[in-house]
Amino acid sequence: MVRDRIKRRAHRSRLEPSDELVERLCTYVELLRRWNERMNLTALDDRERGMDRLIIEPLMAVERLPRIHRRLIDIGSGGGSPAIPMKLAAPGADLLMVEAKTRKAAFLREVCRQLELDATVVETGRYESLLTRTDLHEAHDVLTLRAVRVDGPLLLGLQAFVKPGGQLFLFRGVGASDIPDEIRPPLVWRATHPLVSTLRSRLVVLEKRRSGSMANKKRK
Numbered sequence: 001m002v003r004d005r006i007k008r009r010a011h012r013s014r015l016e017p018s019d020e021l022v023e024r025l026c027t028y029v030e031l032l033r034r035w036n037e038r039m040n041l042t043a044l045d046d047r048e049r050g051m052d053r054l055i056i057e058p059l060m061a062v063e064r065l066p067r068i069h070r071r072l073i074d075i076g077s078g079g080g081s082p083a084i085p086m087k088l089a090a091p092g093a094d095l096l097m098v099e100a101k102t103r104k105a106a107f108l109r110e111v112c113r114q115l116e117l118d119a120t121v122v123e124t125g126r127y128e129s130l131l132t133r134t135d136l137h138e139a140h141d142v143l144t145l146r147a148v149r150v151d152g153p154l155l156l157g158l159q160a161f162v163k164p165g166g167q168l169f170l171f172r173g174v175g176a177s178d179i180p181d182e183i184r185p186p187l188v189w190r191a192t193h194p195l196v197s198t199l200r201s202r203l204v205v206l207e208k209r210r211s212g213s214m215a216n217k218k219r220k
Contacts, residue, residue: 002026009051013196015059017089024088024115025055031114032079035107042079052196058082060195061169061203062089066141072096073140073161075127076148078104080111082171083144087117094119096140100126131160138163146171152182155206159187164210171195172202185209 003026010017017025032054035041042054058081065072065086070093074083077097087095097120099105105124112120123130130136140161148154150170162168167190172178178192186209195201 002029005051006055009056010059013052013056013060015056017059021088025085027115028080028084028088028111029054031107031111035110036079039103039107041104041107042081049199052199053201054079054081055085057171057195057199057201057203058085059089060193061144061171062086064169064193064203064205065090065093066167069141070094071140072142072144073136074098074144075158076100076145077108077122078147080108082146082169084108084111084115084117086144087120088115095121096136097122098127098130099124127161128157131157136161138166141166142169143167144169144171150176150180150182152184155180155182155187156184159208162208164208166208168206168208170204170206172204174200178202178204180204180206186211 003022006022006025032041061082070090072093073096075098077083077099083095083097087093097108099108099122102124105122108122112122137160141163143158143162145168158168179189183189183206187206188209190205190207193203195203
């Protein structure tokens with residue numbers, strides 16, 4: 001059963017999700033499974049390794065979120081992971097999911113409806129189209145990104161959505177460097193946290209420095 005699998009994989013990673021959270025995660029996984037039969041939402045499934053990527057990695061990342069003022073934006077949300085499990089584990093957070101493909105965006109909206117997720121919005125389109133939205137500039141505490149090739153131009157564009165002092169969470173797998181080569185100010189590497197040991201996955205955290213912090217660093 002999906003419920004038992006989630007609990008077992010969580011326990012292996014020293015997590016103890018509540019029964020209520022596990023039930024809501026099961027609902028999400030079942031929705032994903034049904035929609036995946038009709039369209040290619042994600043290559044991740046509910047078998048062992050897929051469950052680790054789909055559910056366990058986001059649950060571990062939640063522990064790194066700021067404790068207050070948690071406004072999240074997820075880029076390229078696809079099948080909803082890591083964004084949906086993170087929202088379920090941190091229900092007080094506001095969440096904006098950005099997905100370019102119409103059918104995938106429709107799935108994300110259905111998940112929000114079925115799970116009655118409040119303070120959750122799905123935007124259909126590429127992130128570049130949202131850069132003209134001044135209401136989204138420096139409006140988020142954390143930006144999450146998975147399964148997207150990270151380079152300098154991408155990071156430069158994405159940091160516009162993050163508040164000074166906010167963070168970018170990069171979900172990295174085997175073969176990806178802990179510190180992207182093309183980090184430029186105002187972004188700096190802050191930390192790399194291990195996620196699921198059997199996958200050798202990591203959470204790379206970049207921080208958007210405040211302008212004063214950058215100035216002080218230059219004077220030192």
